[in-house]
Amino acid sequence: MKRITLNYGKEKIVLNIPKQMIAWQAAPMKATTKKSFSDLVKDSLDKPINAERIEVFGKGKKNAIVVIDDNTRPTPIRLVLPEVIKRLKKAGIESENIKILVALGTHRKMTEDELIEKCGEDIFKSFDVVQHDYLDKNNLVNVGLKESDLPISINKTYYNSDFKIVIGNIIPHIDAGWSGGAKILLPGICGKDTINSFHLKSTLNKSEIIGKTENCMRADMERVAAIAGLDYIINTILDIDDNLADIVSGHYVNAHRKGVELAKKFFEIKEKEKADIVLVSGYPADEDFWQAGKAVSTAEPLVKEGGIILLISPCYGGIAPDHPILLELSGKDPKEVIELIERKEIDDLAGAAVYIDVFKAKEKSKIIVYSQGISKKDAKKIGFQKIDCIDSFLKKYISDNPFNRIGVINRGTEIVPRLEN
Numbered sequence: 001m002k003r004i005t006l007n008y009g010k011e012k013i014v015l016n017i018p019k020q021m022i023a024w025q026a027a028p029m030k031a032t033t034k035k036s037f038s039d040l041v042k043d044s045l046d047k048p049i050n051a052e053r054i055e056v057f058g059k060g061k062k063n064a065i066v067v068i069d070d071n072t073r074p075t076p077i078r079l080v081l082p083e084v085i086k087r088l089k090k091a092g093i094e095s096e097n098i099k100i101l102v103a104l105g106t107h108r109k110m111t112e113d114e115l116i117e118k119c120g121e122d123i124f125k126s127f128d129v130v131q132h133d134y135l136d137k138n139n140l141v142n143v144g145l146k147e148s149d150l151p152i153s154i155n156k157t158y159y160n161s162d163f164k165i166v167i168g169n170i171i172p173h174i175d176a177g178w179s180g181g182a183k184i185l186l187p188g189i190c191g192k193d194t195i196n197s198f199h200l201k202s203t204l205n206k207s208e209i210i211g212k213t214e215n216c217m218r219a220d221m222e223r224v225a226a227i228a229g230l231d232y233i234i235n236t237i238l239d240i241d242d243n244l245a246d247i248v249s250g251h252y253v254n255a256h257r258k259g260v261e262l263a264k265k266f267f268e269i270k271e272k273e274k275a276d277i278v279l280v281s282g283y284p285a286d287e288d289f290w291q292a293g294k295a296v297s298t299a300e301p302l303v304k305e306g307g308i309i310l311l312i313s314p315c316y317g318g319i320a321p322d323h324p325i326l327l328e329l330s331g332k333d334p335k336e337v338i339e340l341i342e343r344k345e346i347d348d349l350a351g352a353a354v355y356i357d358v359f360k361a362k363e364k365s366k367i368i369v370y371s372q373g374i375s376k377k378d379a380k381k382i383g384f385q386k387i388d389c390i391d392s393f394l395k396k397y398i399s400d401n402p403f404n405r406i407g408v409i410n411r412g413t414e415i416v417p418r419l420e421n
Contacts (some may be wrong), residue, residue: 006410007283009314013281014395015408023405026269028238028414031245037076040247043082048250049258050231054084058091059161063418065077065099065161067184068168070107071114074284075169078120080234084165085123094161095126101158102131103188106195106322106350107287109133121272124154130157132189140191143227150198150220154192165416167233170248170256170263171285172416174297174357175202177212178263180235181256187350189225196349200341203353210297211268211416213260225252235259239266240411242284248281256390268419274304275407277397282313285413289313289374290320295412296361302407302417306367311412313391315373317383323351330381334359367387368393 001016004025033040045054058064066084068077081100088098100119102110109131116124116314123129132155133139141160142152148195158164170180174199202209202217230252237246237259245266248259278299280294292358299309320326325348329337335357340346361367361385369379370390379386387393397404409415 004408005167006281006312007310008281009286013134017406018398021404021406023273023275024271025408027410028240029266030241031239031243033245037079037244040244041080041311044247044249045083045087047246050254051250054232055090057231058088058093061093061163063097063161064088064093064163065101065158067101067103067189068167069184070102070104071110071118072107072170072237072285072287075236076396077118077167080167081119081123087172089120096297098127100127101369103184104132105187106134108322134192149368151193152224153194155189158189159228163231170235170237170259171414172211172267174210174294176217177209177215178260180259181222181233182230182252184223185228185230199266199350199353203356213257222253237263237266264374265412268416268418270420271302272420274302274405276304277308277310278303278407279310279312279411280409280412282311282413283411286313286316288317289321290323291313296367298412298415300361300364301410301419303365305364308368310368312370315371318373319378323348326355327378327381
């Protein structure tokens with residue numbers, strides 16, 4: 001037997017699998033850099049890619065806004081923000097003129113404790129930290145978007161700011177190819193119609209997006225950045241232990257592309273065979289199935305037709321508390337859903353888009369969930385099977401299928417799968 005450890009929310013679970021049944025194990029790589037976190041941050045900000053340093057670029061600016069991601073992302077914001085603010089002050093921008101904006105997209109608002117954990121207590125208490133509300137039309141501005149079918153409305157406070165900086169993390173992403181760069185703007189701080197259109201367009205173009213740097217969604221994100229303004233990005237790259245492997249800063253295109261090339265070394269996996277069953281951890285996107293479901297998309301290319309994907313994630317909030325339509329559409333096939341969209345009978349297009357993705361995955365594989373947050377009733381409604389004891393399930397599976405091949409993916413929301421040949 002081989003002992004395999006997988007991330008499960010804030011905990012870890014250990015599974016015992018016969019060595020001869022393991023087809024492969026996949027996970028992000030571990031960093032080898034010997035530099036400290038602070039040194040890596042300072043080095044990057046001292047030598048930004050195709051941009052001036054913050055303290056130079058910011059001279060003469062009246063105010064600054066720093067956009068950060070929320071608690072569904074592992075970005076070590078609290079360790080990056082102090083150096084960014086230090087340099088903004090060096091540029092002559094006073095604390096009261098520096099605003100921090102949390103890019104929630106359609107996610108729930110963070111609690112005060114979560115904001116303190118994300119930003120650091122000193123910064124939370126000393127600066128104006130606001131959370132984007134995609135439904136607040138009074139704080140949205142329509143900016144239009146040429147050469148695209150996406151209607152664009154974006155956070156007004158951001159749009160009207162003098163110096164615009166974003167901090168994010170680069171990992172593979174099913175809706176964007178790779179996260180980071182201008183993605184934090186679209187969909188992170190856009191309005192409802194924009195976010196809806198973004199998710200639907202991504203779903204309808206999925207084959208052109210996954211694992212690819214240049215794609216239609218990235219093009220839209222960068223058009224938004226060009227129109228709404230984006231002066232400077234800071235993107236981290238974390239290893240399997242959430243240690244800082246590298247960091248890029250500077251121009252939102254050039255620095256991002258450099259970051260993706262660095263990230264590929266950590267997150268691209270190549271396997272030679274498909275497995276009969278793939279065990280995949282949804283960590284760190286464990287907030288709910290809306291987040292953790294990305295791991296199912298990761299596993300899909302590596303499982304045999306008619307095989308099993310076993311999603312291992314607590315999904316603390318259940319299926320999708322902010323998108324109940326995932327359960328409401330139960331039983332409908334993608335064609336029906338698209339017809340409902342065309343007849344304007346569905347308001348939550350983002351939720352409908354994710355439903356279509358889930359349906360397609362179910363057509364190919366049986367999906368089983370090991371999750372404390374998803375009820376058996378909801379799992380059944382969406383077409384999944386829920387198990388209460390993963391050890392018992394695996395023991396029976398191994399006994400019934402001794403010659404089957406088992407694939408294992410840890411941190412499945414951060415992996416780009418490649419099937420060789």
